[in-house]
Amino acid sequence: MLAQLSRVLRGNRELSTFLFCVALSTLCLALPPGAKGFVSSVLSGVLLGPVERVTAGFVQRGRVWEENATLRRIAVDLMTERSALVGYRHENQRLRELVGFLVAFPEEELAEMIPARVTGMPGGRVVESMRIDRGNSHGLKPGMPIVVPDGLVGKIASVLDDHSLVELLTSASSGVSVVTERGRVRGVVKPTFGEASRRGNWEIDYVQTRSDVREGDLVVTSGLGGVYPAGITVGRVVKAIEGPLTMAIEIDLAVVFSTVEQVFVLTGKAGVPADLDELRQRLLLELENERAALEGRP
């Protein structure tokens, strides 16, 4: 029988190969665990080793891609979170300043303040106006002064239902009656003309020569004109030059308008906007009277 089987297998190489493979596989399956381990380790080293190295490369690369994608997502999340935190920190700082500013006011004056957020500001080197998120519906009227902890910002130029347009001190048509805190010298703050105005410089007009004005003097609102209450910081004198009739006084405004985000509207002093020409006429008249008094004229 064995001879017959041998003849069949010799005649059919495909079948013999198949039976050989099956027999070898079955032998492997029947091996004791220790022998299986040994054969496996030999096979791993000889056959699987090179393949495993390639496979590990693929798997590792896949993991690195996956990890990279996850890290990118985390980085984007962290950047977003960081931006929000920086915003909160600035807001926190601003609110602390505002609280400090508000504490300085008596209670009755606080009731006349409406906080507002700046919602719009045109670009450019010199900012002349800004938009705030309070309007007619909040009781705002044209002419109401706008302040921040640093000082005077300007006044409301026009009011709509839900927002208002603020005319800043930097506006070419702006004019604020001021007084120096130390020497009590009065004048009108307005932008300088020509090249200086483009650089954002301001001066005090109508100040008689030999007045007691020095560099570093604090300039506050005088209360004249009926628009701005007295005592609000406007700026500081940076240059005071004697002229033949009046002094050339240059000031540095206290408020950096391009960085203002939150303002207060002073509703208590609301009224008709000051007539700049009228104010100018009155100051000129005062100046003339003082000069006449100095010269001994009646």
Added chain:
Amino acid sequence: MKAGWFIGLAVAAVILDSAVAPEIELLGARPDFLVLIVAYAGLVLGARPATIVGFILGLIVDAEQPEYLGLHALSLSVIGFASAAAWEHLVRGSLFVQISVLFGAALAHDLMYYVVYYRNHLDIFARFFVRFGFIGAAYTAAFTVLIFVLARARLWRAIVGGTRV
């Protein structure tokens, strides 16, 4: 197509089976690239080379699982031999036939392998086979279309025409 090609493809199949198949899992089932290569070895090269290819590939995979050393070698040898025998009686150049043979080969391989693997837990085997066996076989057979299209593009007469090298 020479036998050398098949050695290269066999190595590629092992890599695909261990590195790519887990990544393209579908409903818990994976395509069996080893069955694919062994069954096509049966079509292109004949029974003897297909059996040897199946045996060697099986041994390579078995080396990872010493407890069942020889099980993949046995099942893939059977698939190589049986598929080659089946091709003899079928219209080998037909895509439909190739899909059917591959589906049957994948199913038969799983059946052989997991019957032994779960020999003491045949209830689990039945659940496992119903749950994953058919989907896996279908998934493996689906790759036949890809191979057929590639073969047609490269004019591999052995696959498209069903002629052996």
